[in-house]
Amino acid sequence: MIFNTQSTMPIYMQVAEWIENEILADRLLPEGKVYSQYQLAEIFNINPATAGKGLTILVEKEILYKKRGLGMFVVGDAKYRILTTRRSDTLTKMVKEIVEEAKRLGVMDEDLIELIKHIQKEG
Numbered sequence: 697m698i699f700n701t702q703s704t705m706p707i708y709m710q711v712a713e714w715i716e717n718e719i720l721a722d723r724l725l726p727e728g729k730v731y732s733q734y735q736l737a738e739i740f741n742i743n744p745a746t747a748g749k750g751l752t753i754l755v756e757k758e759i760l761y762k763k764r765g766l767g768m769f770v771v772g773d774a775k776y777r778i779l780t781t782r783r784s785d786t787l788t789k790m791v792k793e794i795v796e797e798a799k800r801l802g803v804m805d806e807d808l809i810e811l812i813k814h815i816q817k818e819g
Contacts, residue, residue, distance in 0.1 A: 708750040711740070760774070
């Protein structure tokens with residue numbers, strides 16, 4: 697993955713999101729060891745402190761936990777926690793933005809629903 701330096705999202709947040717996506721894709725498994733901040737820094741060519749900040753966010757969100765002297769590990773129900781949060785927070789925020797833009801453009805609710813169904817079939 698190459699981080700988007702033009703994004704308004706800080707790189708440490710992009711690191712956290714990447715790890716969450718790895719958990720969702722079952723490439724990082726429950727109770728499995730996660731890359732260290734130094735491994736992440738080397739993989740993505742970023743500062744170790746930046747990678748560490750991304751890991752810290754996931755510890756605070758209770759997606760990862762630390763084992764003293766062993767590193768970071770994925771919480772047993774991390775995938776469920778991520779899905780729940782993204783559905784309730786992220787997806788809701790995105791839908792609100794889409795609905796607001798549709799209103800500004802004069803798109804009827806039925807047309808918006810049809811557009812969503814069409815895009816969903818393509819994906």
